[in-house]
Amino acid sequence: MELNNKKWTDDEFYGVRKQILNTWETGKGVADLEKNIEYAKSVPDHKNFAKKMEKAKNEGITLAQPRAGVALLDKHIELLRYLQDDGGADLLPSTIDAYTRLNRYDECEVGIEESRKVGRSLLNGFPGVNHGVEGCRRVLEAVNVPLEARHGTPDARLLTEIIHAAGWTSNEGGGISYNIPYAKSVSIERTIKDWQYCDRLVGIYEEAGVSINREPFGPLTGTIVPPSTSNAVAIVEALMAAEQGVKSITVGYGQCGNLIQDVAAIRALQSQCDEYLRNNGYNDCVVTTVFHQWMGGFPADEAKAFGVISNGSATAALAGATKVIVKTPHEAIGIPTKEANCEGIKTTKMTLNLLQGQQLPMSEQLKTEIAIIKAETKCMIDKLFEIGKGDLAIGAVKGFDMGVIDIPFAPSKYNFGKMMPARDNNGAVRYLKFGNIPFTKELKDYNVKKLEERGKFEGREVGFQMTVDDIFAVGKGRLVGRPE
Numbered sequence: 001m002e003l004n005n006k007k008w009t010d011d012e013f014y015g016v017r018k019q020i021l022n023t024w025e026t027g028k029g030v031a032d033l034e035k036n037i038e039y040a041k042s043v044p045d046h047k048n049f050a051k052k053m054e055k056a057k058n059e060g061i062t063l064a065q066p067r068a069g070v071a072l073l074d075k076h077i078e079l080l081r082y083l084q085d086d087g088g089a090d091l092l093p094s095t096i097d098a099y100t101r102l103n104r105y106d107e108c109e110v111g112i113e114e115s116r117k118v119g120r121s122l123l124n125g126f127p128g129v130n131h132g133v134e135g136c137r138r139v140l141e142a143v144n145v146p147l148e149a150r151h152g153t154p155d156a157r158l159l160t161e162i163i164h165a166a167g168w169t170s171n172e173g174g175g176i177s178y179n180i181p182y183a184k185s186v187s188i189e190r191t192i193k194d195w196q197y198c199d200r201l202v203g204i205y206e207e208a209g210v211s212i213n214r215e216p217f218g219p220l221t222g223t224i225v226p227p228s229t230s231n232a233v234a235i236v237e238a239l240m241a242a243e244q245g246v247k248s249i250t251v252g253y254g255q256c257g258n259l260i261q262d263v264a265a266i267r268a269l270q271s272q273c274d275e276y277l278r279n280n281g282y283n284d285c286v287v288t289t290v291f292h293q294w295m296g297g298f299p300a301d302e303a304k305a306f307g308v309i310s311n312g313s314a315t316a317a318l319a320g321a322t323k324v325i326v327k328t329p330h331e332a333i334g335i336p337t338k339e340a341n342c343e344g345i346k347t348t349k350m351t352l353n354l355l356q357g358q359q360l361p362m363s364e365q366l367k368t369e370i371a372i373i374k375a376e377t378k379c380m381i382d383k384l385f386e387i388g389k390g391d392l393a394i395g396a397v398k399g400f401d402m403g404v405i406d407i408p409f410a411p412s413k414y415n416f417g418k419m420m421p422a423r424d425n426n427g428a429v430r431y432l433k434f435g436n437i438p439f440t441k442e443l444k445d446y447n448v449k450k451l452e453e454r455g456k457f458e459g460r461e462v463g464f465q466m467t468v469d470d471i472f473a474v475g476k477g478r479l480v481g482r483p484e
């Protein structure tokens with residue numbers, strides 16, 4: 001099938017569906033799409049992700065959502081109920097394990113078996129495909145808030161069929177955001193097509209009256225990604241999802257650390273995503289935003305980790321993000337215990353509650369940062385439309401090949417890999433090397449000027465050593481990687 005940014009026909013969709021459902025035995029359990037939709041229709045409104053996100057946006061509140069996932073079904077249910085009841089999570093995940101993300105369901109079977117033997121999770125997440133629609137429905141029926149699959153799966157087609165048949169009304173990911181940061185040699189054409197399938201499935205549920213939320217993965221490599229780079233990817237994935245019939249879209253952004261720039265990134269993301277959707281004829285989408293607490297290196301000291309978590313929560317609230325993704329005091333170690341995960345949520349909710357109703361007021365500085373982010377984002381997206389001759393999917397594939405969008409520190413061989421970021425003297429993330437990103441001269445000059453201010457302050461050359469120092473800075477307890 002040729003790649004293009006057009007809604008799939010029924011023949012195209014159902015042709016692929018038959019083949020997908022045969023890739024693991026649990027695919028049989030979701031063969032009847034009508035029955036799947038009937039079950040999803042039975043999910044009450046308070047457990048519908050799209051509805052809860054829209055309500056939060058209208059009320060101006062920021063919801064808290066953790067990450068969580070373990071191998072065994074009963075343990076996973078116990079974990080989610082604990083995070084809901086003791087932590088106060090407004091929304092729940094099921095973080096899917098790495099084998100599932102690579103479609104290695106046979107390894108999941110082994111992992112589940114071994115986990116049963118030793119009585120603890122030997123998988124780094126919940127193997128949703130192996131537990132099948134029955135298992136995933138048990139998870140949904142055991143909790144009282146909406147449920148989302150969070151993962152990093154280039155080919156999530158079978159997982160998506162199963163989770164939505166189980167009444168999970170949100171799915172994270174996208175053809176770019178779950179490829180470039182997660183895979184080494186999967187083509188962007190392949191993953192855009194596979195995620196068009198996932199989005200078309202959501203469109204079919206929507207057309208049958210079941211609202212389902214889609215969340216492109218905002219942070220990407222989570223390593224000082226400039227806001228306009230991650231905003232551009234989020235908006236491109238939102239546009240491609242809308243073409244397949246998705247109506248509820250949560251665009252995301254990973255905290256960078258300078259308060260004004262982070263607030264500007266969320267404000268720019270919300271308004272520019274609305275604008276691009278409207279200008280491309282998608283007038284009935286509901287766009288919300290998600291702010292990911294700091295995704296880079298964390299301090300091992302738990303008290304300091306709580307400082308990072310609180311800081312991220314405050315930024316999310318002041319930005320007016322619709323939801324915030326919670327980190328835990330075990331971030332520097334790895335997968336958190338349920339207690340540590342719970343503490344991360346409580347710290348987050350305490351900060352959100354204290355700031356409820358407060359948002360950072362507009363200022364000259366904030367206005368400038370919003371304008372810079374929007375202008376940089378526009379340069380990238382409009383170039384994709386141009387080289388795709390109006391087709392965004394074709395433009396995205398060509399654009400990555402040309403370095404029009406270039407994600408720092410990405411493992412994918414399809415990423416251009418010439419752009420390099422670094423923080424300015426206030427910690428805002430700027431472009432140190434532009435690679436082939438098609439910025440205007442004034443935008444390039446702005447970035448250069450901001451980095452030269454830092455060089456002058458630190459008494460050193462502007463260069464890659466700043467980037468290296470910035471990567472380790474937060475783990476060492478500061479934002480800007482000052483020379484030692």
Ligand SMILES: CCC[C@H]1O[C@@H](n2cnc3c(N)ncnc32)[C@H](O)[C@@H]1O
Nearest residue numbers: 067068069070095124125334335336
């Ligand atoms: C892109 C997401 C990275 C974050 O995702 C967390 N994460 C991954 N897997 C699990 C899990 N099974 N339970 C709780 N958190 C998890 C990591 O700690 C990191 O912060």
